[in-house]
Amino acid sequence: MQLTKTSLSVLLAALLCSNAAQSQPxxxxxxxxxxxxxxxxxxxxxxxxxxxxxxxxKFDVSRAYIQPSFGYAWDRSTSVxxxxxLGYSEYNFSQGASIDGQSPWDDIHDYSxxxxxxxxxxxxxxxxxxxxxxxxxxxxxxxxxxxxxxVIAGASWKFSETLSLGPGFGWFSELGGGSNVFPILLIDWxxxxxxxxxxxRGLAASQGPGLTLNYALNKQWxxxxxxxxxxxxxxxxxxxxxxxxxxxxDKSVPLLITLSYSPRPxxxxxxxxxxxxxxxxxxxxxxxxxxxxxxxxxxxxxGLSFSSSF
Numbered sequence: 001m002q003l004t005k006t007s008l009s010v011l012l013a014a015l016l017c018s019n020a021a022q023s024q025p026x027x028x029x030x031x032x033x034x035x036x037x038x039x040x041x042x043x044x045x046x047x048x049x050x051x052x053x054x055x056x057x058k059f060d061v062s063r064a065y066i067q068p069s070f071g072y073a074w075d076r077s078t079s080v081x082x083x084x085x086l087g088y089s090e091y092n093f094s095q096g097a098s099i100d101g102q103s104p105w106d107d108i109h110d111y112s113x114x115x116x117x118x119x120x121x122x123x124x125x126x127x128x129x130x131x132x133x134x135x136x137x138x139x140x141x142x143x144x145x146x147x148x149x150x151v152i153a154g155a156s157w158k159f160s161e162t163l164s165l166g167p168g169f170g171w172f173s174e175l176g177g178g179s180n181v182f183p184i185l186l187i188d189w190x191x192x193x194x195x196x197x198x199x200x201r202g203l204a205a206s207q208g209p210g211l212t213l214n215y216a217l218n219k220q221w222x223x224x225x226x227x228x229x230x231x232x233x234x235x236x237x238x239x240x241x242x243x244x245x246x247x248x249x250d251k252s253v254p255l256l257i258t259l260s261y262s263p264r265p266x267x268x269x270x271x272x273x274x275x276x277x278x279x280x281x282x283x284x285x286x287x288x289x290x291x292x293x294x295x296x297x298x299x300x301x302x303g304l305s306f307s308s309s310f
Contacts, residue, residue, distance in 0.1 A: 037079065037309055039069040045303030047276060050296040057097025059104070059281075059296070061250075062090045063303075067112075077120035085112035085134070089232075099281050100292035102242035107139045108234050126164065127155040128186075138248070140237035148173045148233075154186045162190040175233050175247045176288020182229075185211070212258075224258040224270075236283075245283040245291055252279035254301060267308035276301050 047061040064087065071081025087110035097104060114132035121127055130152045137146030154168020168184035189197045194216045210228020217223055231251045238246070256274035263269075275298050283292040 035072050035074065037071050037073050037081070039071075039081070039083075039307070039309040040067070041069075041305075041307040042066045043303060043305035045272075045301060045305075048300045048302075050276070050279065050299035052097060052099070052281070053295040054100070056099070056101070056294055057094040059091060059093045059097055061092070064088055065110070069116075071116070077118060077126055079116075079118050081116045083112075083114045083116065085110065085114070087111070099242075099283055099294045102245065102283055102292045103240070104281065105138050105234075105236055105248045106240060108136060108232075108248075109139065109143070110134065110136050110232075110234075111143070121155070124158040125155060125166075126158075127153075128168075129153045136232060136234035138234060138237045138240075140239065141235045146175065146235035148175060150180075152184065154184055156186040156188065164188040174288055175235060176284055176286060178288060180231075187211070220262050222258075222260040222262070222268075224260065226256045226258060226272075226274075227253070229253055242283060242292070244285050246286045247284040247288065249282040249284065250279075251282070252276040256301070266310065267306070269306045270304065272301075272303045272305065274301055275299065 043063070043065050045063045047063075049058045049060045051058045065085065066087070067083055067085040069081050069083035071079055073079035089108040089110070091105060091107060093104045112132060112134035114130055114134075117129045119127055131149075132151070133147065133149045135143045135146040135148075137143055150170065150172030152168065152170045154166060156164045156166030158164045164187070166186045168186045170180075170182050170184060172180045174180050184199065186199050187197060188199075191197060196214050196216075198212050198214070199210070210226060212224055212226045214222050214224045230253070231249065233247055233249045236245055236248050254274060254276045256272045258270045258272045260268050260270040277298045279296040279299070281294050281296065282290055285291050
């Protein structure tokens with residue numbers, strides 16, 4: 001099934017409006033569990049014009065993503081869920097723009113299936129395992145050509161009432177062969193009554209670790225600062241791709257300020273603004289070896305995201 005930009009944007013807007021009445025737990029609020037838990041998350045993000053290196057033109061990107069989920073929670077620390085993601089990225093390259101002199105790609109589809117599993121091996125520890133399969137491919141390419149599998153896993157130890165800390169890792173198969181392995185720091189640190197530091201979450205097809213520093217303005221409003229490493233790889237339409245190219249890659253380090261509103265427990269709506277730094281676009285051959293690459297300048301990014309469970 002092909003998901004057009006228009007239909008996904010309309011669906012995302014409708015879901016944002018319909019979920020505006022729910023929220024994350026307020027300070028001191030007690031969270032109730034199912035045992036069946038339903039969830040919905042989504043985002044719409046706009047990256048503004050970024051100049052490619054070597055006077056190769058410029059480009060901008062509009063992204064949208066929806067992820068419904070459902071699962072079973074035995075208690076506060078033990079649950080299993082099934083999440084299905086649908087995403088779309090519209091790349092707009094200026095006339096004559098190129099990646100190291102070669103033609104860039106068109107719009108990218110993103111579909112995923114993941115099974116988050118959370119459990120507590122010990123009264124002071126928590127663990128998480130998230131196996132997933134996803135496909136990222138240019139419009140006109142085969143979904144099977146963009147398929148990858150992977151897992152994110154980690155465990156944390158509760159050192160005190162305000163600090164849980166532990167190691168984790170991510171492993172994903174790579175398009176063209178090989179794999180991508182990276183470390184993750186699992187942290188949940190209530191620094192003060194209002195300030196906290198936690199492991200950040202990625203958007204859609206993104207892979208890589210991140211951290212989020214939050215400051216609670218009051219029981220419903222939270223100001224945050226997020227930084228993470230993002231890398232998205234996808235199969236290209238061979239009919240439109242540059243000679244010998246088979247895969248594309250978009251990599252950057254976003255730094256974002258977020259303002260989140262929680263009108264009801266377990267729902268959050270966030271506005272974000274920031275910049276994408278250290279960005280690059282890349283074209284690879286069938287073996288995943290780099291053929292062409294262009295860096296792009298630091299560029300502004302804005303967006304909206306939401307998450308809700310009930």
